[in-house]
Amino acid sequence: MSQISDSTISAFKISATDAELDDLQARLKNTRWPERETPNDWSQGIPLNYLKELCAYWASDYNWREREAKLNRFDQFTTLLDTNSKDSESLSIHFIHQRSKNENARPLIMTHGWPGSVVEFQKVIEPLTNPEAHGGSAEDAFHVVCPSLPGYGFSDKPTKPGCGVAEIAGMWNDLMVRLGYTEYVAQGGDWGSAVTTAIGLQNLGNCKAIHVNMPNAGATKAAREAPDAADKRALERAMFYQQWDSGYSKQQSTRPQTLGYGLVDSPSGQAGWIVEKFYAWTDCAPADDPEGPNHPENAISREELLDNVMLYWLPATGASSARLYWESFGNAFGGDNKATVTLPTGCSLFPCEIVPTPRSWAEQRYTNIKYWNELNKGGHFAAFEQPELFVGELRNCFSQIA
Numbered sequence: 001m002s003q004i005s006d007s008t009i010s011a012f013k014i015s016a017t018d019a020e021l022d023d024l025q026a027r028l029k030n031t032r033w034p035e036r037e038t039p040n041d042w043s044q045g046i047p048l049n050y051l052k053e054l055c056a057y058w059a060s061d062y063n064w065r066e067r068e069a070k071l072n073r074f075d076q077f078t079t080l081l082d083t084n085s086k087d088s089e090s091l092s093i094h095f096i097h098q099r100s101k102n103e104n105a106r107p108l109i110m111t112h113g114w115p116g117s118v119v120e121f122q123k124v125i126e127p128l129t130n131p132e133a134h135g136g137s138a139e140d141a142f143h144v145v146c147p148s149l150p151g152y153g154f155s156d157k158p159t160k161p162g163c164g165v166a167e168i169a170g171m172w173n174d175l176m177v178r179l180g181y182t183e184y185v186a187q188g189g190d191w192g193s194a195v196t197t198a199i200g201l202q203n204l205g206n207c208k209a210i211h212v213n214m215p216n217a218g219a220t221k222a223a224r225e226a227p228d229a230a231d232k233r234a235l236e237r238a239m240f241y242q243q244w245d246s247g248y249s250k251q252q253s254t255r256p257q258t259l260g261y262g263l264v265d266s267p268s269g270q271a272g273w274i275v276e277k278f279y280a281w282t283d284c285a286p287a288d289d290p291e292g293p294n295h296p297e298n299a300i301s302r303e304e305l306l307d308n309v310m311l312y313w314l315p316a317t318g319a320s321s322a323r324l325y326w327e328s329f330g331n332a333f334g335g336d337n338k339a340t341v342t343l344p345t346g347c348s349l350f351p352c353e354i355v356p357t358p359r360s361w362a363e364q365r366y367t368n369i370k371y372w373n374e375l376n377k378g379g380h381f382a383a384f385e386q387p388e389l390f391v392g393e394l395r396n397c398f399s400q401i402a
Contacts, residue, residue, distance in 0.1 A: 012154065031055060033052065042280075051275070055268045074096045081093050084171070098125050098144045107145070113188070149168065151317060158320070173207065185398055186207050197332075197333070200345065209397075213349070213393075214357075241354055275296055281354055281381065283377055283386075352380065377389070
């Protein structure tokens with residue numbers, strides 16, 4: 001548990017200055033562009049014509065003040081939390097804390113990943129906290145806490161090594177206890193799945209169940225030796241990721257500082273670095289033509305994509321967000337790949353997840369799976385892409401196991 005003497009919780013509002021917005025517009029309008037890609041697709045990265053179109057919209061038509069107000073409709077706070085690492089430091093952590101009017105609601109902490117942010121959850125917070133207004137009953141209510149990871153959004157950037165997944169899991173437990181939630185449930189995808197899994201592994205007594213939409217588990221021995229259809233699909237997707245889709249992670253896990261100079265200086269560079277992954281990892285085929293060309297705006301609106309990019313651009317987190325890879329990529333659980341979660345666990349598998357983990361793989365890590373569901377649409381950014389399905393999954397999962 002944290003030993004920080006200052007446990008103050010302070011109200012917070014997102015508030016960009018006019019100077020910051022003027023600087024953003026100037027940088028966008030003065031972008032020096034490379035030549036276009038040679039193929040007529042996304043295989044070399046985000047296409048020049050689309051990124052130029054997106055950045056022109058960002059500079060001229062995107063209304064940050066309107067979007068800022070929309071994000072600020074949620075109750076937000078900051079508080080100091082200790083990393084409890086070898087070179088421990090105190091970090092101010094930004095978080096949304098939206099309480100339900102139902103005092104008996106389940107406390108729930110939801111954790112985003114990269115290249116996401118708390119923006120991912122803006123469409124699910126109200127249905128989770130006020131289910132009666134969104135097709136549910138009072139028994140479906142949650143008190144929702146959504147923190148920004150250290151080095152992301154408006155949370156402090158670590159100044160020392162030692163703030164990885166395990167440390168964040170401990171910080172989140174401290175946060176929930178500080179908020180008065182001595183018992184709670186946890187949810188996450190991407191790095192949020194790793195943090196949520198670590199909360200389960202640490203099992204400090206406060207978290208009673210977890211839900212993940214990206215289970216952290218490798219292939220079984222049987223999958224490697226005699227794969228069935230689900231194993232083959234997962235192995236093929238994992239191979240594609242390693243060969244064609246993982247360059248960002250190699251850079252961020254080895255040289256995040258070098259990368260950061262470009263991302264923090266160039267809004268078009270930061271947007272391209274992020275939005276390309278929304279093309280790659282969302283279920284973004286045209287709704288009226290599943291065989292048609294994929295496009296990120298088929299899954300997430302242009303304004304929402306830019307809202308998320310703004311939570312990297314405004315606080316200049318291009319380097320600091322990448323450092324989580326340097327801290328934890330390939331070693332999120334301290335090198336113990338056989339560590340298991342015994343807490344009741346729910347898993348929701350959306351079809352366009354990076355790797356569609358079969359249940360047999362997941363059972364190696366999560367030994368007490370109480371809820372498992374495979375959906376027919378959606379991808380890596382589940383709450384962002386399919387908010388109604390996501391809310392339904394959490395309601396169904398935690399009504400059964402917590």
